[in-house]
Amino acid sequence: MYPFTYHRPASLDDAKARLTESEDGRPLAGGMSLLPTMRFRLASCADLVDLNGIESLAGIERSDSNLRIGAMTRHVAVAESPEVRSAISALAALAGSIGDVQVRNRGTIGGSICFADPAADYPAGLLGLGATVNTDRRAIAADDFFTGLYETALEDGEIVVSVEFPVPERAGWAKFGNQASRFAVVAVMVSRAADGAVRLAVTGARSYVFRVPEMEQALARDFAAEALDGIAMSSEGLNEDLHADKDYRSHLIGVMAKRAVRDALAR
Ligand SMILES: Cc1cc2nc3c(=O)[nH]c(=O)nc-3n(C[C@H](O)[C@H](O)[C@H](O)COP(=O)(O)OP(=O)(O)OC[C@H]3O[C@@H](n4cnc5c(N)ncnc54)[C@H](O)[C@@H]3O)c2cc1C
Known part of the structure; x- marks a missing residue:
């Protein structure tokens, strides 16, 4: 692992400021993909901005026609959520099919879609359900979010805040x-x-x-x-x-x- 400075902001504004100030900053979510790649020196950053202390980024809200899942919501929380199971049970099944217990307990929906692994499950969930990705700057349709191998439409320092799914029939x-x-x-x-x-x-x-x-x-x-x-x-x-x-x-x-x-x- 190359050396880096670790930050643990308590608010989204603070996280945004840390990423803007840094020439080479990265958000840290569950760490399930980022930390192994850093460990093997396949990725590096000057500043690691841990999102785990920002409570507003996690959670699930349901309205009649919409399901909103915070970026820091763990796979296990989606798999076991009564709101997700009643609105889009296939999405709960998707989250429950990810990795193993440890991965589901740490990994997040935001981290999964930002990493954009070609074999990851959530990208199919977002595209197949016509979801929208909300960032600290804009809303991006799933059709425009995934742009290549491990590539997304996100700009440098842009933070995913939540994902919104229309409730399908x-x-x-x-x-x-x-x-x-x-x-x-x-x-x-x-x-x-x-x-x-x-x-x-x-x-x-x-x-x-x-x-x-x-x-x-x-x-x-x-x-x-x-x-x-x-x-x-x-x-x-x-x-x-x-x-x-x-x-x-x-x-x-x-x-x-x-x-x-x-x-x-x-x-
Ligand atoms: C053994 C193992 C098995 C797995 N099996 C599966 C599987 O079956 N299916 C599957 O889909 N996945 C699988 N995964 C991946 C897992 O789902 C991870 O949760 C996911 O790849 C990354 O999520 P994370 O929260 O750990 O993100 P991290 O590793 O912390 O971050 C990943 C990337 O996203 C960026 N990032 C994170 N959050 C944000 C944000 N809010 N805004 C902007 N950028 C952000 C980070 O900077 C980093 O570049 C597996 C992983 C492991 C280790």
């Missing part, structure tokens, strides 16, 4: 996870809004999360797993690693998409 989650880490080999979030619009997002299969318009259109006509029959995903551009090759991942997208639709219909 139906939503389903299906994940084929790595047996050791439980990161997604391929996972799918699908949702249907009250106006019939369908969103289907895939994580784990490319360098970053993406939607599948052909599947969304077929499901908008008929929200049933069988509506996806005959829609083949090209393996071009898909990830290939020791866990799965491109052809296997393209097959898995079809299988996980159908499972997600069945999951949505069963909830």
Whole structure:
């Protein structure tokens, strides 16, 4: 680990000031991804600004049509929240499928989406549910937030404050996870809004999360797993690693998409 200065602000304004003053500052959330990369000297910063002391950044609020989750809300809190379970139970299932008990107890929704790992689950949750990311500066639609491998639309020093999800009519989650880490080999979030619009997002299969318009259109006509029959995903551009090759991942997208639709219909 390279040397750095540790800060523990008690308010968002204080955190913003620390990041603005620093030439190379980074927020620290659960530390589940950032600390190992710093430990192995794959990442470094001059100032580490710990968000764990800022109470206003954690918590879950539900209105009739909206679910707001604070950036510092732990995965376990989302998985076990009665508000999340009643509004979008597929999102609670997603959070409960992340990693292991230790990771779920420390990791946060804000840290997960800011890290933007290609195999992370929340990016599919945000894109598949049409969420909005609120930062200390602006609101960013999920469609515009994820921009590449470990890349987001965030500017230097910008802090994610919360994520807002519109409550869908139906939503389903299906994940084929790595047996050791439980990161997604391929996972799918699908949702249907009250106006019939369908969103289907895939994580784990490319360098970053993406939607599948052909599947969304077929499901908008008929929200049933069988509506996806005959829609083949090209393996071009898909990830290939020791866990799965491109052809296997393209097959898995079809299988996980159908499972997600069945999951949505069963909830
Ligand atoms: C063994 C293991 C298994 C895992 N399995 C899974 C899995 O199955 N599925 C899955 O999705 N994830 C998995 N993860 C990742 C886990 O979900 C982490 O929680 C997540 O990657 C990072 O969240 P964090 O809160 O720990 O963020 P940190 O590691 O603290 O930060 C990550 C990055 O986000 C930035 N950041 C954090 N919060 C903010 C904010 N509010 N505003 C702006 N920038 C911010 C940091 O500066 C850093 O660059 C796993 C991790 C481990 C170690």
